[in-house]
Amino acid sequence: xxxxxxxxxxxxxxxxxxxxxxxxxxxxxxxxxxxxxxxxxxxxxxxxxxxxxxxxxxxxxxxxxxxxxxxxxxxxxxxxxxxxxxxxxxxxxxxxxxxxxxxxxxxxxxxxxxxxxxxxxxxxxxxxxxxxxxxxxxxxxxxxxxxxxxxxxxxxxxxxxxxxxxxxxxxxxxxxxxxxxxxxxxxxxxxxxxxxxxxxxxxxxxxxxxxxxxxxxxxxxxxxxxxxxxxxxxxxxxxxxxxxxxxxxxxxxxxxxxxxxxxxxxxxxxxxxxxxxxxxx
Amino acid sequence: xxxxxxxxxxxxxxxxxxxxxxxxxxxxxxxxxxxxxxxxxxxxxxxxxxxxxxxxxxxxxxxxxxxxxxxxxxxxxxxxxxxxxxxxxxxxxxxxxxxxxxxxxxxxxxxxxxxxxxxxxxxxxxxxxxxxxxxxxxxxxxxxxxxxxxxxxxxxxxxxxxxxxxxxxxxxxxxxxxxxxxxxxxxxxxxxxxxxxxxxxxxxxxxxxxxxxxxxxxxxxxxxxxxxxxxxxxxxxxxxxxxxxxxxxxxxxxxxxxxx
Numbered sequence: 385x386x387x388x389x390x391x392x393x394x395x396x397x398x399x400x401x402x403x404x405x406x407x408x409x410x411x412x413x414x415x416x417x418x419x420x421x422x423x424x425x426x427x428x429x430x431x432x433x434x435x436x437x438x439x440x441x442x443x444x445x446x447x448x449x450x451x452x453x454x455x456x457x458x459x460x461x462x463x464x465x466x467x468x469x470x471x472x473x474x475x476x477x478x479x480x481x482x483x484x485x486x487x488x489x490x491x492x493x494x495x496x497x498x499x500x501x502x503x504x505x506x507x508x509x510x511x512x513x514x515x516x517x518x519x520x521x522x523x524x525x526x527x528x529x530x531x532x533x534x535x536x537x538x539x540x541x542x543x544x545x546x547x548x549x550x551x552x553x554x555x556x557x558x559x560x561x562x563x564x565x566x567x568x569x570x571x572x573x574x575x576x577x578x579x580x581x582x583x584x585x586x587x588x589x590x591x592x593x594x595x596x597x598x599x600x601x602x603x604x605x606x607x608x609x610x611x612x613x614x615x616x617x618x619x620x621x622x623x624x625x626x627x628x629x630x631x632x633x634x635x636x637x638x639x640x641x642x643x644x645x646x647x648x649x650x651x652x653x654x655x656x657x658x659x660x661x662x663x664x665x
Numbered sequence: 666x667x668x669x670x671x672x673x674x675x676x677x678x679x680x681x682x683x684x685x686x687x688x689x690x691x692x693x694x695x696x697x698x699x700x701x702x703x704x705x706x707x708x709x710x711x712x713x714x715x716x717x718x719x720x721x722x723x724x725x726x727x728x729x730x731x732x733x734x735x736x737x738x739x740x741x742x743x744x745x746x747x748x749x750x751x752x753x754x755x756x757x758x759x760x761x762x763x764x765x766x767x768x769x770x771x772x773x774x775x776x777x778x779x780x781x782x783x784x785x786x787x788x789x790x791x792x793x794x795x796x797x798x799x800x801x802x803x804x805x806x807x808x809x810x811x812x813x814x815x816x817x818x819x820x821x822x823x824x825x826x827x828x829x830x831x832x833x834x835x836x837x838x839x840x841x842x843x844x845x846x847x848x849x850x851x852x853x854x855x856x857x858x859x860x861x862x863x864x865x866x867x868x869x870x871x872x873x874x875x876x877x878x879x880x881x882x883x884x885x886x887x888x889x890x891x892x893x894x895x896x897x898x899x900x901x902x903x904x905x906x907x908x909x910x911x912x913x914x915x916x917x918x919x920x921x922x923x924x925x
Contacts, residue, residue, distance in 0.1 A: 557751065561718065563739045563742065
């Protein structure tokens with residue numbers, strides 16, 4: 385095989401590598417995703433629509449969107465705070481904070497859910513106090529929001545930290561020495577420099593928040609029409625051998641994820657030059 | 666406009682290590698002074714301490730008769746030019762230069778019209794008119810350097826501080842910019858301190874040079890004074906080394922002739 389460029393691999397190796405990647409993707413990602421849609425439409429479009437029109441499904445969709453609408457902004461805020469403090473300042477316990485940010489990635493989601501049951505459940509630490517004040521957290525929406533927030537909190541921070549580390553603090557120093565206040569510096573210097581990474585983090589965080597199963601399953605209590613999110617609703621339908629409906633709801637969830645991905649791609653394509661500029665000088 | 670900077674007994678430690686020992690130095694109003702020394706001699710730390718980007722562990726900095734301790738970083742009004750310029754990468758040249766004026770509290774902020782005309786004056790001063798809509802990534806190194814300078818001048822600084830102003834540029838541009846900076850200084854008259862490790866640069870550009878080593882000032886004087894009477898072996902060695910390597914013969918000869 386002739387070599388086409390001095391540092392690249394030979395053509396043969398290129399083809400083999402590309403081939404392996406494509407085959408792998410086709411089997412692991414594309415095929416299952418297509419199957420979801422095929423199964424959902426197996427009994428015809430009418431049955432598909434009927435499954436989607438179900439009141440419990442609508443309640444599940446509403447709950448999923450509500451939970452994402454609360455936990456994603458919370459994590460965006462937390463992610464910015466964490467990334468800011470880790471990358472722009474030096475303090476004792478910085479490494480501990482970094483490890484804590486990664487904790488939800490390394491802990492099984494089931495355990496994440498159980499933590500909240502142990503804290504706020506009827507037998508938990510705060511259980512009696514909460515009951516006497518008529519506050520419901522476990523088997524209610526607040527518990528689902530807490531569990532989702534916990535599981536998804538690394539996404540924004542993890543996206544921002546490497547970028548902010550690479551950008552350093554010189555621009556902030558320049559801004560302060562030019563007489564800007566801390567807040568002015570944040571809005572006009574720091575935030576514009578991280579906005580794309582922030583957006584990525586938020587999109588990823590959102591995709592995961594809508595799809596989270598394990599942790600939510602533990603704290604939700606599976607009350608139909610009340611505390612079932614889309615993933616839980618799919619499981620219930622599937623366990624009841626209601627396959628068409630299960631896959632129909634699954635297409636809804638998959639579509640939400642696809643919309644997120646498409647949005648990300650469009651943004652990448654539309655603002656490619658600005659993106660490049662924010663990575664190099 | 667041109668205030669003197671008095672540095673009194675500055676001490677600075679990073680963790681346990683002492684990086685500045687008892688530094689005292691006066692920069693006269695309107696003077697162009699170079700901090701010259703090998704890397705690790707503390708010259709950049711001293712510059713950052715004057716700017717208020719680092720806090721000293723002891724000693725004081727005065728601008729005229731104002732103790733800098735009474736001033737926040739915002740109030741110091743220091744024009745600081747960073748070694749790698751630290752331009753705001755998402756802003757155009759024009760917005761970069763206007764940044765300091767726009768960041769002022771509302772009561773002290775000039776009108777948008779005045780800001781714009783000020784920006785265009787500065788663009789002309791640094792010979793970049795016509796490039797105001799460009800982004801930093803679209804400029805050459807020398808152009809970025811001049812934007813950084815215009816941005817620093819935009820806040821009408823008490824003092825202008827430059828960290829290795831030509832460090833990131835290639836040899837040809839360094840020489841041109843050096844000449845140009847000298848002329849600019851003569852025109853604007855700001856008290857200016859710049860850091861360099863390049864002896865030729867320091868001696869050609871500065872009114873006076875302070876030579877630093879290991880966090881101490883070894884000698885302060887005009888280029889001629891230092892060349893003719895190095896006060897200690899460090900200065901003599903430091904000059905000797907670079908002189909034989911980098912300075913043209915014509916500049917070394919008068920120094921050799923003197924002791925006879």
